[in-house]
Amino acid sequence: MTTLVETIAGVRQAVARARQRGLTIGLVPTMGALHEGHGALLRQARDENGLVVASLFVNPIQFNRSDDFEKYPRTLQTDLEYCQRLHADVLFAPSAGEMYPAQQLSFVEVAELGEGLCGASRPGHFRGVATVVAKLLNIVQPDRAYFGEKDAQQLAVLTRMVADLNFACTVVRVATVREADGLAMSSRNVRLTAKERQMAPAVYEALLATAAELRAGRDVESAKRAAGLVLEKFPEFRVEYLEVVDAETLRPVERMDRPVLVITAVWLESVRLIDNLRCDPR
Amino acid sequence: MTTLVETIAGVRQAVARARQRGLTIGLVPTMGALHEGHGALLRQARDENGLVVASLFVNPIQFNRSDDFEKYPRTLQTDLEYCQRLHADVLFAPSAGEMYPAQQLSFVEVAELGEGLCGASRPGHFRGVATVVAKLLNIVQPDRAYFGEKDAQQLAVLTRMVADLNFACTVVRVATVREADGLAMSSRNVRLTAKERQMAPAVYEALLATAAELRAGRDVESAKRAAGLVLEKFPEFRVEYLEVVDAETLRPVERMDRPVLVITAVWLESVRLIDNLRCDPR
Numbered sequence: 001m002t003t004l005v006e007t008i009a010g011v012r013q014a015v016a017r018a019r020q021r022g023l024t025i026g027l028v029p030t031m032g033a034l035h036e037g038h039g040a041l042l043r044q045a046r047d048e049n050g051l052v053v054a055s056l057f058v059n060p061i062q063f064n065r066s067d068d069f070e071k072y073p074r075t076l077q078t079d080l081e082y083c084q085r086l087h088a089d090v091l092f093a094p095s096a097g098e099m100y101p102a103q104q105l106s107f108v109e110v111a112e113l114g115e116g117l118c119g120a121s122r123p124g125h126f127r128g129v130a131t132v133v134a135k136l137l138n139i140v141q142p143d144r145a146y147f148g149e150k151d152a153q154q155l156a157v158l159t160r161m162v163a164d165l166n167f168a169c170t171v172v173r174v175a176t177v178r179e180a181d182g183l184a185m186s187s188r189n190v191r192l193t194a195k196e197r198q199m200a201p202a203v204y205e206a207l208l209a210t211a212a213e214l215r216a217g218r219d220v221e222s223a224k225r226a227a228g229l230v231l232e233k234f235p236e237f238r239v240e241y242l243e244v245v246d247a248e249t250l251r252p253v254e255r256m257d258r259p260v261l262v263i264t265a266v267w268l269e270s271v272r273l274i275d276n277l278r279c280d281p282r
Numbered sequence: 283m284t285t286l287v288e289t290i291a292g293v294r295q296a297v298a299r300a301r302q303r304g305l306t307i308g309l310v311p312t313m314g315a316l317h318e319g320h321g322a323l324l325r326q327a328r329d330e331n332g333l334v335v336a337s338l339f340v341n342p343i344q345f346n347r348s349d350d351f352e353k354y355p356r357t358l359q360t361d362l363e364y365c366q367r368l369h370a371d372v373l374f375a376p377s378a379g380e381m382y383p384a385q386q387l388s389f390v391e392v393a394e395l396g397e398g399l400c401g402a403s404r405p406g407h408f409r410g411v412a413t414v415v416a417k418l419l420n421i422v423q424p425d426r427a428y429f430g431e432k433d434a435q436q437l438a439v440l441t442r443m444v445a446d447l448n449f450a451c452t453v454v455r456v457a458t459v460r461e462a463d464g465l466a467m468s469s470r471n472v473r474l475t476a477k478e479r480q481m482a483p484a485v486y487e488a489l490l491a492t493a494a495e496l497r498a499g500r501d502v503e504s505a506k507r508a509a510g511l512v513l514e515k516f517p518e519f520r521v522e523y524l525e526v527v528d529a530e531t532l533r534p535v536e537r538m539d540r541p542v543l544v545i546t547a548v549w550l551e552s553v554r555l556i557d558n559l560r561c562d563p564r
Contacts, residue, residue, distance in 0.1 A: 105394055106393075108390055109388070115388060139450075
């Protein structure tokens with residue numbers, strides 16, 4: 001039975017009761033429109049904790065484009081049912097007024113990690129993400145918080161924030177869940193037209209092609225050309241970036257002499273898709 | 283008996299044991315060189331909590347001038363004895379390497395409140411203060427954290443940070459403790475020469491003179507002239523600022539139509555003294 005809780009006081013109470021019973025707390029922060037990617041987070045949280053809290057909050061301060069914020073899918077009722085099926089104990093779904101009762105003046109900034117890649121085209125995005133996750137960690141005080149590897153830069157930013165600011169919480173990274181054709185699950189996928197949906201798996205194919213070149217010993221410039229060959233079959237794609245970066249610092253590398261991420265953001269009309277693939281040197 | 287603890291793991295263990303016994307936790311963050319001002323914080327924390335943790339950390343990232351950091355008094359042994367006399371349970375005195383094991387990339391910024399007054403001449407100061415206090419709050423997870431009103435801007439910044447980021451902690455403000463002649467207690471007072479020490483109470487007198495004018499219905503410009511008359515008796519003073527500001531937002535006001543702070547920073551040679559006085563309209 002998943003309890004829907006809309007207030008900070010309410011979720012703190014639920015957590016305090018669980019603590020009194022000696023339970024550990026797992027937090028799965030989401031923006032709703034739950035899919036199997038979230039499902040993997042919720043399942044792992046369920047396996048590892050006595051109390052599972054999912055949060056559902058479409059966080060205004062991490063959107064740099066108001067149309068993206070407005071178009072973000074909102075499906076509370078089906079999300080609640082989804083949480084129910086996965087045996088989450090609490091769905092914390094606060095209003096914007098509950099999370100931001102006054103003008104927010106305090107922000108968490110993570111330098112360097114939040115600046116390139118998605119940060120370059122989305123100024124303030126990772127500041128908004130870090131700030132709302134700091135708030136959620138302070139509200140729920142979980143033992144573990146679960147994030148997906150699909151949002152690799154977010155994961156790097158939040159992992160660093162938790163370490164740098166000494167949050168008493170372990171960041172658990174969960175592997176990307178993909179559709180049968182390879183497309184990474186994302187709440188934004190529902191905004192693709194049928195035709196775009198058919199093209200979308202080429203994003204993952206481009207990552208695979210790049211990774212294959214890197215594994216064959218090619219340098220990054222040559223490997224990126226392989227991605228280009230895959231994506232240019234569809235003129236509808238607009239590549240925002242496709243980079244090979246150090247898996248930890250997210251700084252660009254010239255060859256795969258350490259664990260790397262092949263990471264990309266691609267537009268299909270008004271929908272922005274992100275994906276990445278980790279690749280380790282032999 | 284005050285236990286000296288130098289590691290984060292050690293202080294977390296002491297706090298966890300206290301929590302298991304059902305005790306509440308009070309945190310008194312300090313930079314050491316303890317005086318009666320800190321004494322007032324420690325006494326109130328002792329009255330209100332089951333476990334009192336004092337922290338002693340001269341935080342490098344809040345000093346914008348390295349000479350000020352280097353000259354900051356360091357007196358661990360007498361500080362430990364002082365904590366002992368005031369029945370603090372734990373003195374948490376970590377090394378810089380314990381608090382900053384890697385380059386700090388994550389910072390807490392509090393907009394507006396940290397920008398004027400002391401923030402104007404000390405860029406990055408309040409960012410450093412907010413960041414280290416966020417770390418200490420996450421390490422100790424106290425029910426209450428104690429700060430002195432002498433550092434009024436710091437108190438405003440931290441109160442806002444705790445609210446904005448939903449720290450599960452109450453900020454307790456404690457009144458400024460003064461020497462018999464009115465000088466606000468400060469760890470930097472020991473750096474005054476005998477002659478400067480004799481002049482220093484004029485800072486407080488200037489605040490009193492300003493407040494008297496405001497209470498008599500004079501506007502801020504006239505009231506500030508009264509402060510000028512007090513301070514200009516000593517050409518050794520260099521006034522960095524003397525302002526009348528809204529007690530909550532710290533924005534300058536033109537007349538006392540709400541609770542205000544008369545707030546100042548004054549240099550005596552190489553020593554910077556700050557002080558403030560709250561003043562309420564009738």
